[in-house]
Amino acid sequence: MFSPKESRRCSRELLSDIPLFNGLADSVTDQLLAASRVVSIPAHTQIFSVQSPVKEAFVLVRGTLRRSTRLAGEVEKTLELIQSPQLLAPGEVFGAERYTSQCESLGSSLILVIDAWRLRAIVQQDLPLSDRLIQLLALRLRSTECDVTSYHYGLSATQRVLDYLLAQGGEALKSAGETPVTLRPSKKMIAARLGITPESFSRCLRELIDLGLIVVDGRVLYIQNAALRDYENGNPERRMSFSRRERAEIIRPRKKLSAGALVNLCGRLRVLSQRLATSWAMIATGLPPAKYQVRLRALVGDFERVDKRLDGLALAPQVGERLQAVQAIWPAYREALLGSATPAEAAAVLGLSEKMLEATDAMTKAAELCGETPDAHYVNTAGRNRMISQRVCKLFLFWDWPGCEDLGEPALTESVREFARNLTELQQNSHGVAELALQLKEVDAQWQVFIASLLPDLSRARRTHHARVVFTEGERLLRLMDTTVKLYERLGK
Template identity: 30%
Template sequence: MLPSHRNAKAHRSVKAILGRISLFANLAAGHMDDLAAASRSASFERNEAIYRAGDSVDEMYFLLSGQVKLALSSSQGQEKVINVVEPGLSFGEAELFGGRRCLTNAVAIMPSQVLCIAGDDIRRIMATDPQLALRAIKLLAQRQLELENELAARYFRTGSQRLLDYFVKLAGPTRDTAGETPVTLRTTKLLLASRFDMKPETLSRALRDLTEAGLIVADGNQVRLMNAPIAHYLAHEDPARGSTLATEPFQRRATQTTRRAGAPLYDMHNRDKGARSFCDEINRAGRQRMLSQRMVKSWLMLEHRVLPRPARQVLKQSIDLFDRQLAQLEDSASSAQSHAARAELAELWRPYKTLLTAEPTRKSAHALYGMSEEVLHAAHRLTLSFERADGTRKGKLINLAGRQRMLSQRMAKFFLFQHSGIQASRCRKELRDASEEFSAALVKLASATRDKPDIAAELEGVAEHWDSLRSVIATRDESNFATSARKVFTASENLLQRMDTAVELYARLPG
């Protein structure tokens, strides 16, 4: 603790710092004096730990200067950065009030000064001041919502979108709507990649996408935000922006937005003017295949009451996207074959949607099993009709890669149906067949684009996530279904996100 004979000036300085912490703002003067006396200042060198996973925390921390990372680490030495704490922010509240040993490591990224406030004194004051207790509850609830929003963003937004969100947040609320706003990245790209659960090369590609779209200019650790194109892009996003699935390729959407704003950009989808390309339609119809499986997967999670909030979000977003794409495909179905396939899909979609939006029941689960297969086959026939109309190698690759998206969700679907006891033996066979098809197609896709380093790098990431999904399915714990289901749901979403990025890379190949 700080010496009790601290001079009045130092005591006032600590009280001023405490007053900047939202938890203690406007606290009674006597309580503030007690907290100031119960505080100490500590210095930490680069890579020095404030606390480690497994420690018991008896203090709350406020960062005065420097930078601190909160990270999970595995026994194999892998690290996942959860948050990077900047000066003026507090941390350690959940560890202090939760009464459990730390799950994360808090480590100084650079020389840092931290104000440490004794937990016993905070609890004592909370016992006599209900307002402080309510603030603590509000603070912890806010942190929980931030984590849920981050989880939703991981499911529903591309890496480029999440990175743009981060830059906009760094710029602060005073960012202008015109001109440029500079921001400085105070962390390394390696740390930033870990923060967003990306590989460094994926982060570099996301930065390149944002640059090519005219939204940022990156130079080392300096990033200039192009305010007008960003404002235009954000204004044309889905209103549910914080939890929206990237329903169109990020690069294409950003390019269209910037072009409308007047910036001349290279069209990544420029094609031979002599022939109509159906690559966009192949991609869109192929995404309907995936959604047919993803929706029932999410519905089954709701039926089992596992991860209900993310599952409900995924289900709603997927239904909305299916509706929008079905309308778009009506205008694209120019041949008799594609027109008939699209009409069949629309006819099957109505009762399927009705079941998906109703309250989950056992009877509905049996009906959804068969209907999800019918809708999938109809969407597949529509995709094939566009692939035949296109007639190019590129179209075939987009279809093959797009089918991988569907398989990532199909395997999770059969895993959940199998646990429900619905067509269990058939589910095991279908799960095995889908697994074998995914592995074989991954080899074929990699072989077809060996000379494309960006696609090869993305497929390596796909292979890693595929190993994760295959592992959690194979090692399911029948005695703890909820844990297994959470792992399968998360792993299938992660695999889908990486495979969706790969599909867009195939879509950018020359025609």
Template identity: 45%
Template sequence: MNVRSNDALRAQRKLLAASQLLGGLPPALLVGLTTASRIVELAANQTLYEAGQPIREAHILFTGSVKRVVDVPGGASRVIEIVQHEQLLGVGEVFGATHYAATCSSITVTQLVAIDIRKLREAVHLNRNLSSRIIAALARRQCATEFDAAGFHYGQTGAQRLLDYLLDQAGERAGLAGETTVLLKASKKVIAARIGMTPESLSRNLRELSDKGVIVVDGRCVHIQNAALLDTVSGDAGQRLSFSRKRKGDARPAGKALPSGVLVNMCGRLRLLSQRMAVAWGSIAAGVAPSRARIKLRQCEKDFIRNLERLDGLGLGAEPSAKLETIKRLWPSYQEAMASEDAADAERIFVLSEEILDAADGLTACAASQAAIPEANYVNTAGRNRMLSQRICKLFLFHDWGKLDGSIAVLSRQTCQEFESNLAELARVAGSQAELGAQLEVVASQWQRFARALCPDPSPAGKAKHARLVLTEGERLLRCVDTAVKLFERLAK
């Protein structure tokens, strides 16, 4: 632990004056608290205080992350809190106990301010505003404790507990549409211990939330899709989607057809993944974050195979089954071609990606047509825009390779025009669904950002930098459109 003495008074004053807890208090009161404080810096995995030690200081976290752990009978321990944002740690202990009941240690490199507990308690007695803030902090912690207990004792699913944890980390920032990003600074093991599950269960629940379109996981970043949190089917923007524990007999009977929206979306994911794989391959061949692109390519291949197998086992009927057979016939050649990382193979990769896209697009259109309801066509249209967001990225990466330049210029214009036309059509049919309309506005805004990234000022340095910008904005656009697809899917019952 590295502790700075009173020569850091200026830094302490700056931190405390801007803090949520102490900012805006009378200057004299703030000066007294600053004088009675010190800055504490911890490396990762260092102990701040241990259970049983007397409470002599209150700690406000400013940067980094910490966990609080208590011992439970049988020699085990439980993570009761993970803190990643500015917060007074252990507020209940600080004002309601003489000794710590929990051990607090850093997860990452951490900076805190420690304040003499006697001075802080005295300031609370003297200032009504500070008293109100402390009461509010205690109330928030009480609510979190009650909901935590409800999650453990009243049968909430692991997915629901995980979602509640992510929303708690996100705070009050979630809007009607768009996304809220949470950076998971703690390890899977620590997070799993906090919400009462194994790391393996945590991975399964992350997958379930991802499959339902509620979150997108990108390494340690989890992008919460705000509109997907709401129960679109009910038409009530205030109704939160729930993940109740299934009762016996709730599972879909074997042989029962999938809801039309789910089936169209599942078929549409094949055409999306065909383009995602081409983008990943193009990134590798162009040397744009190749290590990350290889991971993405492997994951997309696994997802493609998983979707293909699921569709193959559904018994789709003669026409869609014939189209599925075409995809299965093309897939081995496409997979084999992507094993090469030589840009000289770009033309072959491009042609195969277009062929498998056409086959998957035909399958999706067939599924939408057989559903015979307008909502299924909306899922198809939204899903096609999802694919187009990645096709544009593919065209951008491939345009300098082989003999593709001339044809790609035409395809790029046509693809962009189709995206805008589809988006306008979807906006017209959004109807009274507030979250759907709001999400499509987010899509339109991100589309403009993406379009600007495709045509930057010619002065920026380097093609690689330009490519990274285009791919980053393309990923954001993909997440926005994917959420819109999920909302239309829920309407196609």
């Protein structure tokens, strides 16, 4: 099927990277090596087609594949989007003479091709390999049954999207921290695999983002492990689930925000005030502007959406007055952010960012006092550290620009001290929730990495490279802190 020039002998090391074949007896591995070859294929290459004889079995080593079939009326149905090393279509390899599905590469991929007859003979002879294959087929059967059930009984599109993302992240997700998932297939392909429209897929992602379960950065998606637990229903041992809602429930007005949720919402403007300045500074530093200009405009939109939502709530007078103060500063700050991004304008942007920070912090503190609960206090304390993760990054980037020197070092030192104080307080008040304690431990570890990244060394002597390192570590800390804030909010309900 593939040209000999594209093929090479399979190595023992490569075979060990495939879970199905890892750790087998040397004699079995030798037989598999003798029956296999490795093929590099470009994107959009067909690996096997419907009705082609099952003479060869195919194993994905690296890359992204799409397996599909054709239904009545020539409608194409996506069966799998495959990114992890695995045997393709095992049911067909061991239970059919011809393939009933087709498979193509979505990107450049590395495929292990095994003589199907020899593979079947090896499986018959080796008990450990046959046991693994039985487990594999059992998992596929269970997955198929879950898929069929989910379309008919109670599983919403959001649940199907979450299940898909969790499957890409792997079975053994940690109790805290985050798990990165790269969405190599297009949204259209993933939506087709899940039986929903691309628009519905985007709405589901937005719902998961709003709930703090995931953070999306381009094609990379970060699952927030601790946020997956069902704290609101008092069952943190179980993952959150999303059942289909009755129409009356969908159109029912939202309930009033809890004290913690209001503090978190106000605190989002506070952290955004710093993220906006940080993104502006990345452009002014001289990094390729396209990426950070898109990020900056997205953050401007986020700020305005949160502001609009707060403006539509029945806020206590002391909170409403401080929101008006924020709104009075915003036009000038927005204009400065979207104007020229050079060090010459840095002092003006830095000054407005500090002014906006003061106004948003006053509003968030007012929301905490209105809440009159310890839970609101802890949400605000965690939210302060969320903001500090970005303020430290901002102060580092503005440090040596004209007119910014006086604020830099004193503010940076005090911010570092406050983060440590707040983190200690939070660690002493984790509500006895193991996942929250573990999340705070992850925060502490990433905080140390972030602080270390501020110090120059020979590997990042260039300002642009150093800025990128600090920005990246700050973003990781921000994601961990954002989940921490959300956990305190949910535990307070």
